[in-house]
Amino acid sequence: MVEKIKVERFTCWYYDVLALQAITLAVHEHEILGIIGPANSGKTSFIRSLNRLNDLNLTFRKQGTVLLDGKDIYAMNPEALRRRVGMVFAMPLSLPMSVYDNVAYGPRRHGRRGKKRLDETVEKALVAASLWDEMKDRLSDSALKLSGGQQQRLCLARTLAVEPEVILFDEPCSGLDPISTAKVEETMLELKQKYTMVLVTNNIKQASRVSDRTAFFLSGELVEIDVPSRLFVTPRDKRTEDYVTGRFG
């Protein structure tokens, strides 16, 4: 089992408010790591630290290390890092442009030219996001006209188009209906062969359906990390049990 991402004693603050406390865990290559926990448990802070999107927050401070393939990501160029570690956000954030331009946005900015090569990239990304059949005749439509579920898969396609190694999902189905959610989950499982994924979700069932291992965060701490069959059935920690049985959160 290769450790794709290794987080060691990672602690961070916004202003002086502690958001994460000494998190240590690893994300294995080609797995889906689920992260669950109630609101304000630090889940989102955690994955935004993995692609350094937290750097945008000027009040953010951190301690500890995050290694990607053994290299400290906070010593890398953030742009190079984010090309390797993509992200799908909680809300379907399509850019106000056409479907095609949304998917081609990343490759274009990274200097990919030539209509043919772009066409291929866009098609490949849409196919991988299981959106090609629905979109192949609507490529020039505004992305904002699509349904929420389609937009979310479009966002996934946009992320795939820059060919990352790791994909972070920040509650990707929180605004979607059950059918769209099922489609996104199905796509995630298909992508597992090629990508390493981290899925933050506040839907416990989703974590149990999709993830290979699940981590439970509470108040900025990692309480427990295990395979779903144990974490959801026989948790070691009382707090995990309370949460997964719905006693709080």
Place this chain on the structure above:
Amino acid sequence: MKRLFDWIIERFIFLCGILAVIFVALIFLFLLREGVSFFGSYSPIKFVGGIYWYPTSDPPQFGIISLIVGSLFVTVLAACLAIPLGVATALFIAEIAPRWLKDVLKTVIELLAAIPSVVIGFIGMVTLVPLVRQALNLPTGLSAFSGALMLGFMALPTIVTISEDAIRTVPWSYKEGAIALGATRWQTMYRIILPAALPGILGAVMLGVGRVIGETMAVMMITGNAAHIPGSVFDPVRTMTATIAAEMGETVRGSPHYEALFAIGLVLFVITFIVNFTADTFLRKARR
């Protein structure tokens, strides 16, 4: 290559970012340079303390007291008109007016702000000035009073817009609290909303005053431009701005008169700097 381009453009962006600072400093330095050279040949005490502005007599006299008093007269008068009017209008727009009337009033105020000062000066000259002369039986209608009346209107848009902003941003909870205690809307307005919006309103007033002090064309065309200490508000006066605008064309570049006008510019710059700084302090306090 790409990174280098990004780096260069970001340096350039930074440069543009600090350009405002550079220009404020440059303006100050240029005014100072001519001003200092003027004070080499003319005592600054006589400049600030002198009553007579006779730039072309021999020897010339460059006392700016009468000009400062002229500016002060016009400004205070205009403020007396514009402040109550402006704050009342702001309150009406922010709290009372129905939606459509609000839009109409705001558009009219935008248009008022858009009228060039030279047009206001011209209209004042052909309508207000003769009116004032006849109504009050004066030798001339070109007076501090006429100028202040027009300037009051010119300060109005600034005062209304920024005060309205301050009034509108008073938190809802304040108003709710007062209404819940049985106060009428009007009581809530003057007991709760106005005091809470006061810093913002003061900031608005200061900005309006700053605008009046710096106003040039309308003032030059309506106030009569007599450089003496006015006996009443119906006397002609001459402001600092009008002096610069009216006389710069006739000076010899580099002469004491030319430099003296820059020295007036320096005084104006310092005054408006203080006024705007104060306004900004109030406004920042209001935003918090």
Place this chain on the structure above:
Amino acid sequence: MKSRTAQRIAFAVLLAVSCVVFLPVVSIFVILVKEGGGALTPEFLFTMPSEGMRSGGILPAIIGTLLIVVCAIAVTLPVGVLAAIYLNEYAKDNLLTRVIRLAIVNLAGVPSVVFGLFGLALFVMMLNLGVSVIAGALTLSIMELPSIITTSRNALSSVPASFREVSLSLGVSRWRTIRHVVLPNAVPGILTGAILSLARIAGETAPILFTAAAFYVTRLPHSLSDQVMALPYHLYIISTQIPNMPSKLTYGTALTLVLLVFLMSLAAIILRIIFRRRKKW
């Protein structure tokens, strides 16, 4: 009951006071249209003045004003937008940023005639540009910088932060994110602000008094280093310096200037409405 009456009186007073703002706008408009409307003939707008400006048209003043304001905006718009980008996208909350903010506030408050002095000293004298279109335009461009920065900054900050996050999360650099996502979505706001600025400086007189404006030139400008007549200055001259000026021409000039300014402002306001309707997010 008593407080009710007080409220009714207070509201009535406030309504009455508010309506006073109509007074100057409406009366200026009515007077100008009534006295100057008849002067607005094609001949007046498109011919040269004659007989010491006492007859003929105001073409050179219109051309001069348009030339100056277009040059001024052409200079100040890119610089102002970049400055706004710095403040909105790059600046940290530190002393420098506070100093810049303060400088912008104060630059906006410097009297227009002081800008005239500065333009005279820097552009006309030191840089030896002479009294010319370019000297006047540069002076006005500095004067208009604060408002361009402020409106552009508002336009930039109304672009949702999530757009930036999406672009950055794809490994796109900060500048490219601004260039390809933020800026295109801020263009409507920036454009509206620029047109409003155009309208405002078209009416400015004091800054061009010693930097660009000519009393009377008998030919149209040939280059940017020519002195030009300008509408606001022309109005000042003919209403105060020329004896026996036919009043119709003076009113006509004032009306032309006001119409020019109002039409530009109106265009900006309409543009703002159109863009708002089409706003996609």
